[in-house]
Each structure stands twice: as C-alpha cells, then as structure tokens.
Amino acid sequence: MTRNRSPARNEQMLTTGPAARGAKRREKLVAMIVGVILIVGIGTSVFIFSSRPDLTVSLSKASLQIQRGTLQTLQVSIVTKNLASGQVSLSTSNLPTNVTASFSNPAPQIQAGGSTKSNLTITAGEHAYGQNSTLTITATTNGLTRQATLPIAVVGNTYNYNIGGSYTSGWNITTINAVEGDVIVLHQTSTDSLTHAFFVDYNGNAMPDPNEPLSSNFNSQTVPITFSFIVTQVGTFTYYCRYHPNMTGTLHSAMP
Ligand SMILES: [Cu+2]
Numbered sequence: 001m002t003r004n005r006s007p008a009r010n011e012q013m014l015t016t017g018p019a020a021r022g023a024k025r026r027e028k029l030v031a032m033i034v035g036v037i038l039i040v041g042i043g044t045s046v047f048i049f050s051s052r053p054d055l056t057v058s059l060s061k062a063s064l065q066i067q068r069g070t071l072q073t074l075q076v077s078i079v080t081k082n083l084a085s086g087q088v089s090l091s092t093s094n095l096p097t098n099v100t101a102s103f104s105n106p107a108p109q110i111q112a113g114g115s116t117k118s119n120l121t122i123t124a125g126e127h128a129y130g131q132n133s134t135l136t137i138t139a140t141t142n143g144l145t146r147q148a149t150l151p152i153a154v155v156g157n158t159y160n161y162n163i164g165g166s167y168t169s170g171w172n173i174t175t176i177n178a179v180e181g182d183v184i185v186l187h188q189t190s191t192d193s194l195t196h197a198f199f200v201d202y203n204g205n206a207m208p209d210p211n212e213p214l215s216s217n218f219n220s221q222t223v224p225i226t227f228s229f230i231v232t233q234v235g236t237f238t239y240y241c242r243y244h245p246n247m248t249g250t251l252h253s254a255m256p
Contacts, residue, residue, distance in 0.1 A: 052081075052082060053081065053083045053144060054080070054081045054083070054144070054146075055079070055083065055088075055139060055145075056079045056146060057078055057137060057138075057139045057147060057148040058077045059075070059077075059120075059148050060075040060076075061074045062150075063150065063152070063153075064150055064151070065155055066099070066122060066152065067124065067154075067156075068124050068127075068128050068129070068154055068155065068181065068256060069124065069125070069126045071122060071123040072121070072122050073120065074120050074122070075117055075118075075119055076090065076117065076118045076120050076137055076139075078108070078115060078117070078118075079114075080110055080141065080142075082113065083113070083142045083144065084112055084142055085109070085110060085111045086109075086110060086141050086142050087108070087109055088107065088109075088139050089107055089139070090103050090137065090138070090139055091106070092120070092135060092137055092138070094133060094134055094136050095133065095135055096129065096130025096133040096154050097128060097129055097130050099122060099123065099124050099130070099133075099152070100125070101122050101135070102121050102123075103119070103120055104118050104119035104121070110141060122135075124154050127256045128154045128181075128256060129154050129156070129179075129180050129181040129255075129256040130152070131154070131181065131230065131232060132151075132153065133152045133153070134149050134151050135149065135150040135151075136148075137150065155181065155183065156178075156179060156180070156182035156183060156230075157182050157183070158182070158183040158184075159178065159182060159183070159184055159185065161173055161176065161184070162224065163186050164191040165188065165189075165190055165191065165198070165244075165247055166190070166191040166192035166194070166247075167196075167246075167247070170247040171239075171248070173249060174249040175249060175250050175252070177252045178231045178251065178252070179231070179234075179253060179255065180232065180233065180253055181230065182230070182231045182253075183231075184213075184228065184229055184230075185228040186215065186226065186227045187226050188225045188226070188227060189222070189224050193219055193221055194219060195217045195218070195243060196219070196242075196243060196244065196247070197215050197217050197218070197241060198213075198215040198240075198242075199214040199215070199242050200212055200213045200239045200251055201237055201238050201239065206238075208242050211232075213227075214242065215227035231251070231253045233253060234254060235253060236250060236252050237250070237251045237253065238250060238251075
C-alpha cells in the first residue's frame, strides 16, 4: 500500500478540501447579500410608489353636446391617496363662448385617503357657440393639482329645407338664414333629373374645398337625398351646385 497521493486524489483535495469549502461559503454569502439587497430595494421602491400622495379627478361623461339655451349636469369625482384631510378647490377653464359652469360644491371637504363628489352644471346661453372646445376641470388640495378634460360642442337650432335644383331655374330656395352652430338639413331633389350636388363656398373661390359642406350627388325627382351640415362660420356666403355654377343661393350666418 503506497502513501503517495495519486494525482486524482490531489484534485479531489482541491475541490473538497478546507480551502474549497471556504471558497464555497464565501460564494454563498455573497449570493445571500445580493439577494437581501435586491429584496430590500424592490420592497422600498414598491413602498415609495404606493405611499406617494396622489389625487384623481374623473367625470361622469366623456364628452358633452349641449343645445344652445339649455343646461346639463355631470358629476365630478375626486379620490385622494396618501393625502391629509382638507379642502379640495375646484375650478373650470376653456369654456366655449357664452357657456358657464358652476359646481354644486366648489370647495368640498375631503378625508385622508377618502373621496368626494361635486355636481358640475354647464349652461349654454342663448348666444353660445363653439364646436371644438375642451373644458378643463382642475382640482387642488394639499398642494397637489390634477385635471380632467371634457370635449364640449354647442349645438344650435336645426332647420329643415326641401330644396330642389335644376340647371335652367337654379335652386328653388335661394336664401338660408342661420347663426353659427345651427344645423341645416337639406332634403335634396333634382327637378330636371340632372345630377347636382350642393356646397357652401365659405372661402369665395366658387369651388368645393375641404371644410366646406358638400353633399353627395343627387338626381332623383321623387326620392330626396338628405344632407346635413353645421354652420361653422359667420358671414354671407354663396352656395352652389358643384356641376352648374349658375345654380346659386345665399347663406346668411350671424353671430349667435
Ligand atoms: Cu347642378
């Protein structure tokens, strides 16, 4: 029996001996420390995120179409998170012309982590107009401000016309009176069975352009083709048939 250590046994000593065991212990320790740092880091981030003070404002409607001379009410909900109790201050901005807004309670009291509601009444006056406004509702409390937005369009009166067109005698209605925001509904027939199409020439170039009301073609003497448009400009404009420039009429559009 020889006492010489075989090369294989020497190798075994290196991977299982006291030195190797020490290295493995150090590796385990490092892994544990890294793990603890990661867990503490993630936990702290989650805690900081979830304990950040916040305030949310939401509305009971996504958008509003309001008839001139009427009012509508919607609900504003305010929810706080991680904020002290206090008073919420509510305000509105960017209303359409001659439209007013009022809160049932413009300064509701809120409890810590609680919620509150206020009714918002929007009134469109007799002279209100504006098709593309975005109302902003602002809530402020404890130095924190949050907003909600509401697209709002003022709708005017609706007027219906049975309008006939012919190449030789033109339109049978040659004057339309409206105010900006009014809805004009045309029930169009062709009194000579030729193809016609109605358009309003806002920019005065005698051609239909984008943003100018243009009906589809119509040629029936008996089955009207309905076309409706909102009057979006104030002034006196000519309306035409796109195929027969001699067919004209006048749209008078006043300020509401
Ligand atoms: Cu025509």
